[in-house]
Amino acid sequence: MRSTCDVLVVGAGPGGAVAALQAVKSSCGTVMLVDKAKFPRFKPCGGGLSPRSIKTLKSLGLWSKIEPRAYPISALRLVSPNGREATLGGPVVGAVMNRYEFDQILVRAAADAGAILEPETKVDALWEENGRVVGVCSSDRRISAKWVVIANGALTAFNEDPRPKKFLHTCLARFENIRFQANTLEMFYDLDLLPHYGWLFPESASMANIGICIDAKQLGERSIRNVFRSFLDCHFGDRLGESRQIGRWYSHPISTTTRIRHESRPGTILVGEANRLTNVATGEGISYAMESGILAVRMIDEISRGITTADQASCAYQARLRKSLEINLIAGDLYCRFGVKALNGVTRLCRSPIVSRLTSQALAGM
Ligand SMILES: Cc1cc2nc3c(=O)[nH]c(=O)nc-3n(C[C@H](O)[C@H](O)[C@H](O)COP(=O)(O)OP(=O)(O)OC[C@H]3O[C@@H](n4cnc5c(N)ncnc54)[C@H](O)[C@@H]3O)c2cc1C
Numbered sequence: 577m578r579s580t581c582d583v584l585v586v587g588a589g590p591g592g593a594v595a596a597l598q599a600v601k602s603s604c605g606t607v608m609l610v611d612k613a614k615f616p617r618f619k620p621c622g623g624g625l626s627p628r629s630i631k632t633l634k635s636l637g638l639w640s641k642i643e644p645r646a647y648p649i650s651a652l653r654l655v656s657p658n659g660r661e662a663t664l665g666g667p668v669v670g671a672v673m674n675r676y677e678f679d680q681i682l683v684r685a686a687a688d689a690g691a692i693l694e695p696e697t698k699v700d701a702l703w704e705e706n707g708r709v710v711g712v713c714s715s716d717r718r719i720s721a722k723w724v725v726i727a728n729g730a731l732t733a734f735n736e737d738p739r740p741k742k743f744l745h746t747c748l749a750r751f752e753n754i755r756f757q758a759n760t761l762e763m764f765y766d767l768d769l770l771p772h773y774g775w776l777f778p779e780s781a782s783m784a785n786i787g788i789c790i791d792a793k794q795l796g797e798r799s800i801r802n803v804f805r806s807f808l809d810c811h812f813g814d815r816l817g818e819s820r821q822i823g824r825w826y827s828h829p830i831s832t833t834t835r836i837r838h839e840s841r842p843g844t845i846l847v848g849e850a851n852r853l854t855n856v857a858t859g860e861g862i863s864y865a866m867e868s869g870i871l872a873v874r875m876i877d878e879i880s881r882g883i884t885t886a887d888q889a890s891c892a893y894q895a896r897l898r899k900s901l902e903i904n905l906i907a908g909d910l911y912c913r914f915g916v917k918a919l920n921g922v923t924r925l926c927r928s929p930i931v932s933r934l935t936s937q938a939l940a941g942m
Pocket of ligand 1: 586587588589590591592610611612613619620621622623624625626697698699700727728729730746747748787828829830847848849850853854859860861862863865
């Protein structure tokens with residue numbers, strides 16, 4: 577087992593796997609990708625790949641590996657708070673892929689490129705010397721590194737951001753032989769969940785995941801599982817009877833923000849949900865994780881080539897994250913505050929092809 581490297585990536589979700597892949601491609605030296613899980617592993621997630629995710633996957637040369645296994649999406653069934661519904665179509669296309677397979681493809685790509693993959697390695701602490709992180713500690717060893725990329729998701733303990741965390745609560749389950757319109761996502765703006773929503777995301781012609789996402793305040797003292805049960809009864813009562821649940825119900829928080837900050841210890845860079853990079857309106861985080869992974873490695877590469885100093889790295893990276901991602905996070909916040917209120921009207925007007933097209937573009941563009 578290796579115990580020293582140049583770039584150590586903690587967490588092999590989309591953010592970490594892409595960072596490891598990019599670090600190898602950018603010749604950043606020896607790259608290690610460690611994860612507490614054994615791969616392939618399931619990550620509770622809708623697996624929705626937005627046009628933004630697909631664009632990034634294409635730029636990384638990974639879309640050709642994903643596309644044959646992903647389920648294509650070309651329409652959105654929207655149920656507004658007053659129960660009115662509309663199916664929106666348009667030029668925007670997305671896809672859905674189970675995270676068991678999706679993450680495995682990304683991790684495999686990083687390992688095939690030359691990253692050293694170390695599954696079942698839980699990082700318990702950062703190893704610091706003279707005010708700088710020089711590696712990590714797991715239960716049985718220390719691994720030293722010039723740079724530690726922290727990509728261990730929503731529940732990371734290595735983000736130094738002093739602001740209170742903002743979590744969305746979720747619950748999700750997968751169903752086989754469930755009825756849905758082919759190639760169509762379903763979003764339910766149920767009064768119980770506003771300004772967030774419940775969904776059905778088809779993973780194949782006969783399999784879909786169904787879930788809910790709700791703000792902590794809106795959830796209050798209720799249990800997320802009870803809210804999910806009511807949601808299923810209300811929107812899927814008849815359809816569930818014909819289907820078979822695969823696996824159990826999963827609950828997992830989504831860590832989110834509108835104003836991006838990068839508060840990490842010297843020697844570390846935070847990527848993806850470890851840095852709260854998700855869209856508050858949609859819960860989308862895969863694209864932001866991958867893009868921040870790319871930006872983090874670009875930063876490390878610039879430092880090694882003397883273009884940026886290590887002292888400037890955190891500020892410079894924060895500025896780049898803001899430039900690339902923040903407008904979408906702000907748009908998501910505004911949509912939650914004001915846009916959701918307009919949904920009743922939108923579903924009424926959606927017989928107009930222009931409204932239908934604009935709405936689906938706006939939702940996909942966040
Ligand atoms: C229910 C739900 C539905 C969602 N649906 C969508 C969707 O449809 N589309 C979308 O774009 N986004 C969705 N998201 C958000 C998306 O899942 C995340 O934003 C995205 O996975 C973040 O990627 P990441 O690489 O930052 O972290 P993660 O994917 O969370 O990966 C983190 C990795 O770190 C590992 N890890 C954790 N702690 C340690 C440790 N101490 N040591 C070593 N390894 C560790 C974990 O095992 C994991 O593999 C959803 C989230 C939830 C909860």
